Amino acid sequence: MSCVVVGSGIAGLSATLLLARQGLPVTLLEAQAGAAPLLRGFRRNGLYFDTGFHYGGGLERDGLLRRWLQALGIWDSLTNVTTEHSDIFHFADGPSYVLPSLPSSRLLEAMETQFPGSGAGMRALLDDMRAVLARSPYTNPLLRQESFYREEPMPGVADYLAGKALHPHLRAMLSIRCLLYGAYPKESGLREYAMAAGPYFESAGTWDGGGEALVAAFLKKLAQYGVQARCNAAVVGLEGAAKSGMRAVILQGGERIPCDCCVYTGNPRRLEQLLAPGALRPVFFRHIAGLPETAPPFILFAEEYDAPDAARNIYLLPSSEDENSIRPLGMPDPTIYLYRSGIQKGERRGALTAIAITSAGEIPGDPGAYAEWKRATRAALCGQIERRYPVLRGKWKVLDAASGATFRRWVYGCTGSMYGIRHDRTDVPLLPVTRIPGLFLAGQNIVLPGVLGGIISGALAVGFAIGHEQVLREFRICAGAE
Amino acid sequence: MQEKEIKDIVDAALADEFELDRASLVDDAHIREDLGLDSLDIVDLVIVIENAFNFKLEDRSKLAGIQTLGDLYRFIRDIYEHKSFVEK
Numbered sequence: 131m132s133c134v135v136v137g138s139g140i141a142g143l144s145a146t147l148l149l150a151r152q153g154l155p156v157t158l159l160e161a162q163a164g165a166a167p168l169l170r171g172f173r174r175n176g177l178y179f180d181t182g183f184h185y186g187g188g189l190e191r192d193g194l195l196r197r198w199l200q201a202l203g204i205w206d207s208l209t210n211v212t213t214e215h216s217d218i219f220h221f222a223d224g225p226s227y228v229l230p231s232l233p234s235s236r237l238l239e240a241m242e243t244q245f246p247g248s249g250a251g252m253r254a255l256l257d258d259m260r261a262v263l264a265r266s267p268y269t270n271p272l273l274r275q276e277s278f279y280r281e282e283p284m285p286g287v288a289d290y291l292a293g294k295a296l297h298p299h300l301r302a303m304l305s306i307r308c309l310l311y312g313a314y315p316k317e318s319g320l321r322e323y324a325m326a327a328g329p330y331f332e333s334a335g336t337w338d339g340g341g342e343a344l345v346a347a348f349l350k351k352l353a354q355y356g357v358q359a360r361c362n363a364a365v366v367g368l369e370g371a372a373k374s375g376m377r378a379v380i381l382q383g384g385e386r387i388p389c390d391c392c393v394y395t396g397n398p399r400r401l402e403q404l405l406a407p408g409a410l411r412p413v414f415f416r417h418i419a420g421l422p423e424t425a426p427p428f429i430l431f432a433e434e435y436d437a438p439d440a441a442r443n444i445y446l447l448p449s450s451e452d453e454n455s456i457r458p459l460g461m462p463d464p465t466i467y468l469y470r471s472g473i474q475k476g477e478r479r480g481a482l483t484a485i486a487i488t489s490a491g492e493i494p495g496d497p498g499a500y501a502e503w504k505r506a507t508r509a510a511l512c513g514q515i516e517r518r519y520p521v522l523r524g525k526w527k528v529l530d531a532a533s534g535a536t537f538r539r540w541v542y543g544c545t546g547s548m549y550g551i552r553h554d555r556t557d558v559p560l561l562p563v564t565r566i567p568g569l570f571l572a573g574q575n576i577v578l579p580g581v582l583g584g585i586i587s588g589a590l591a592v593g594f595a596i597g598h599e600q601v602l603r604e605f606r607i608c609a610g611a612e
Numbered sequence: 613m614q615e616k617e618i619k620d621i622v623d624a625a626l627a628d629e630f631e632l633d634r635a636s637l638v639d640d641a642h643i644r645e646d647l648g649l650d651s652l653d654i655v656d657l658v659i660v661i662e663n664a665f666n667f668k669l670e671d672r673s674k675l676a677g678i679q680t681l682g683d684l685y686r687f688i689r690d691i692y693e694h695k696s697f698v699e700k
Binding site: 283411412413414416417556557558563564565 | 672
């Protein structure tokens with residue numbers, strides 16, 4: 131079986147590694163000039179901006195992300211892993227709170243101190259998320275069963291939290307974790323929340339070099355199997371049909387790479403252009419077209435001097451009265467997330483990233499109008515941040531800004547949204563398998579955004595290609611290894 | 613919604629999307645055995661039904677119990693009866 135993996139983001143890197151480890155010949159294709167452009171991040175003024183990873187959950191002993199990184203043979207390449215990053219919340223109606231990442235007993239204690247009486251609700255949330263994760267062999271290494279996907283009714287996150295007798299500010303703090311995967315608490319289901327946000331409760335952190343180090347570790351591991359990412363290789367066609375199966379991948383310039391297995395991690399909205407007419411049923415493309423997109427981001431990359439506090443993650447939230455608590459720029463007190471990366475002890479300078487969301491359809495197409503819109507949006511966001519997090523005043527300088535339009539240029543096939551397809555509870559999710567034998571789908575659009583979502587998605591696609599038992603073997607071994 | 617109306621919408625959508633013969637679309641036709649739809653087709657079937665009726669299902673877990681076309685008609689009738697859907 132010869133394999134082609136389209137896209138070198140975290141899902142593509144994971145799928146490639148899992149296929150290569152089976153001794154299969156794999157070609158990894160990337161349309162951009164370098165592998166994993168978003169996950170890798172970039173440097174400006176000597177500061178590293180970790181655009182793809184920021185920080186991850188599930189890094190504790192037996193944590194989900196840690197287990198998968200171990201299973202992939204990547205974990206040992208990562209150094210100085212931190213696991214106790216806290217989220218700080220500043221509400222527009224006054225109070226500030228901390229949501230730490232701690233083992234559950236200490237986490238419950240910390241929340242009880244800030245929100246007396248919240249213990250039972252918090253405990254139920256942690257238990258229910260654990261129960262959700264226990265149901266799939268891709269998130270539970272102890273589970274030995276073939277069925278990995280079951281449709282079960284899942285409550286919406288907002289409804290679920292509303293039923294838990296939690297303090298309104300705490301409810302807003304918990305709801306905001308839907309931002310980790312670009313969803314809204316009302317539309318998102320507890321299943322997605324448990325997988326994307328759940329691992330952050332017990333441990334959240336990073337390692338030296340963040341996303342850049344992760345990409346380097348993957349590429350090094352792939353090189354051991356003789357696989358290198360082929361960059362500047364944009365895919366313009368997928369040759370395959372339901373009867374004949376996957377046949378080849380066509381590159382810009384006309385090169386044809388024969389394969390009988392293709393893991394496509396690009397945007398599924400492009401599949402209709404890539405496949406021959408009639409290769410898949412019209413309803414398949416209508417399904418994709420009907421799925422909603424996450425909101426486009428607006429991001430500031432800044433240099434910070436003499437960081438006023440040591441908080442890594444800061445959320446500026448509207449008042450707790452706003453149940454959904456995720457407000458785009460342009461509304462009063464928009465939701466803003468600030469992230470500090472690469473803080474070195476004793477260093478006066480650090481990288482600060484600020485992320486807000488804009489309304490879809492707001493970005494002007496005309497270059498002149500776009501430049502004006504970007505300048506005004508940047509100024510508005512800076513103003514909001516200085517007003518609601520005043521300790522920053524005079525201590526930061528914005529180096530660059532990125533909008534959904536920047537994302538479109540930066541990440542190939544991106545529609546300009548932060549996380550591609552939004553995973554709403556009532557939508558039928560896209561599956562990793564298609565009607566074309568040998569054509570598998572992976573990436574944030576199929577499972578969930580984030581490094582963990584990407585890894586699991588890559589593993590799931592490979593599981594369908596070569597057998598789930600093969601893929602899960604290492605994941606299960608790691609569970610008992612520590 | 614009347615049973616007849618539901619049946620007409622479902623049958624038209626099935627015949628159109630899955631290229632099935634209208635004559636084969638009878639109440640006791642098994643969706644898998646008689647109509648030949650596999651588990652991947654079932655995903656498409658859900659989208660076809662949602663598009664045809666312009667709603668999104670609140671709880672897809674109940675789909676697992678559907679064996680025949682008659683079951684499917686009744687499933688949709690129940691949805692309307694209990695309003696257990698989200699308007700698109």
